[in-house]
Amino acid sequence: MSPELDREVPVLLVKVGHYPQSYSTLGVVRSLGRLGVPVHAMVEDRYTPTALSRYLARAVVRPSTGREPPGQLLAGITAAAQAVGRRSVAVATDDEAAVLLAEHAAELSPYLLLPPVAASLPRRLADKGGLYGLCRAHGVAAPHSGAAGSREELVVLARELGYPVVLKNLAPFARLRRPAVGHTTKVADEAELLAACPADGGVLVQEYLPAESAQDWFTHLCCGPGGTPLAVFTGRKYRSWPPDGGVTVRAAAEPNPELASLAAEFCRRIGYCGTADLDWRFDLRDGRYKLVDFNPRVGAQFRLFETVRGVDVVRALHLDRTGRPVPQGPQLERDFVVGQLDLMTSVASRSLPARLPRQPRRSRQRAWLSADDPVPALAEAARFGGRAVAHLARSTGTQARAALIRRAA
Incomplete structure (x- = not known):
């Protein structure tokens, strides 16, 4: 079962910075594109995995590093929005894009449908010091x-x-x-x-917070005006890359009413509106969930989560921004894996379990592989292989130079 989205209203994926191998952008394209919503995406080039998805309506090539002046970045977003040709729902895929969209909502509103979040809030949440201050002000535990x-x-x-x-x-x-x-x-x-x-x-x-005394959890959610929760999901992170703290490469959707309530109440108190990805650590020493990060945008592994009514956070956002109700229902229990990065983490972190326990009733969401959209996985494999070879060449060169220095000494 899938929700009825307004197919007349397109979506624009807004990004700042160079990360062509992003599976969050591909996830948005597949999630909405499969339901017939035209999805346009800002990309680094026409051969990124996202640009090659069969579900993408248009790749808008607007490369950036994030080091450009704010005015230049804003002009790039405006040009991409104008290229769509119709007012579209904006989906930020990085913190910087979320900050710009919020702080320049008035200028962008003729072209984009944006959540009515306070202009200063995404920057404060994305700032690690600002987040810690908000946690202390609202009684949310944090390291x-x-x-x-x-x-x-x-x-x-x-x-x-x-x-x-x-x-x-x-x-x-x-x-x-x-x-x-x-x-x-x-x-x-x-x-x-x-x-x-x-x-x-x-x-x-x-x-x-010591790994042996903590569990990694996260909440993905979408909030409407005033922080009203529209969809809230909870899950466990089992592996990340780099191993000591990075993107999730293996995870499981696990219902956690206590954590869902904690995340939703925090968003309500601060008035957050839009999609968000919150990282938590459950401290086994004192039994408290501690907020580690608040990303004011769609999370990389958001496709792990979906309700029995077919709602995920970007579908909830599109429904809300087009004035449609968001169907409610329990979340599905399934797994998420980022193939090659999960393998690298498994090798680098031998103390972690080799795999999650498999349960017959659980489905698995893969970041790249998809039977109905295979080309992005092939493009990612080619790019990943090139990076791996370059990394190996640099490592080998460094070792060779070190050996020569030792011999000369």
Whole structure:
């Protein structure tokens, strides 16, 4: 069963930054395209996996790095929206796009149907320090955190929290323009801390919740005006890439009424409207769910979640923005896997289980493979293989140079 969407209203996937191998954008194209909604997507080039999907109405080639001036990025979004030819529902696939859409809603509203979220809220939620402040203000548990503006503050905060600690880029756009760390990074001591953050500022230092004493959960949801929950889903994260904190590569949809209520109530209190992806850690030591990240946009693994009525978060968004009711119903229980990245994580993290327990009644959602849309998986395999070969060549070259230096010494 699938909801009746308004096929006369198209969708535009809005993105900022260079990530051509995104399975979240492909998921949006397949989810809405299969129901007959015309989906247009901003892409880096015409050969990205998303651009090659049979369900994509149009690939709008608008490459960006995220380091461009805001005015230039906004002009690119406006041009893409105008190219669609009709006012369309906007779906942000990264934090920076969500921030721009909210802060420039008045300018973009002639071309895009946007959720009525407060202009400043997505930026505050995407900022790790801003999120921590909102959690404290609204009584939501979160790992103890602090923003470091200098290396001296970095050292002091890490000592106060106690090693190991987790380092994250603090704010949207900064992670693209001047990243403090390459990705979420766990450091064991001060030497690793200083090596991981050679530059001043722009980093969040966060309390580390030990893997043996915690469970990784997430909530994906779509809220209407005023933070009214339209669809709320919960699931467990079992593996990620990189292993210590990255994108989900193996997960399972698991109903968790307590967590669903916690996420929905937080969004209601802050008045959040639109799609969101929230990462939580359940701390087994005190029995509390602690909010780790709030991504004010569609999550990478959102296609893990769907109700028995055929509703996922982007379908809920389209229904809401076109004035249609969102059918309610329990979520399906199924698994999600990102093939090659899951294999890499399995090899790199031998302490984790090799696979999730399989249950006959559970279906499996794959990030890339799809019998009715095979070309994107082939394109991803080609790009992934090229990256793997390049990475291996760099590693081999580095090892060879090190060997030569040792021999010369």
